[in-house]
Amino acid sequence: QVQLVESGGGLVQPGGSLRLSCAASEITVDSYVIGWFRQAPGKEREGVSCFSVSEEETWYGIPVKGRFTISRDKQKNTVFLQMNSLEPEDTAVYYCAYSERIGQRGRTWYYVAGAVDLYESWGQGTQVTVSS
DSSP: OOEEEEEOOEEEOTTOOEEEEEEEEOOOOSOOEEEEEEEOTTSOOEEEEEEETTTTEEEEOGGGTTTEEEEEETTTTEEEEEEOSOOGGGOEEEEEEEEHHHHTTGGGGGGGTTOGGGOOEEOOOEEEEEOO
């Protein structure tokens, strides 16, 4: 079972920045997708940004394009989410997620990157609050 541990959440003012980290362990395959989702109170969980290890491609949800950047430290098996120009609407619990099913889709992974139900493993979540 893949284990995911997030860190880096906190309170930040509008316009500020935060960097989230997700340390992954027990990964035994070469083709998978790892990324970030978020869930605000009363709302459904939504995709934020994902990275396909086999395709070496990234995906971003429309609300965060141009403001958030996903990156990966291959040696440390850690994925980062750099969040800039944060807005109150970004307030949510942020979850790291892992999917082998999407990773096995090859080039078509991009079309289902944000599909919550296709991710097999989830972290415990880290709270991000954007408020003045």
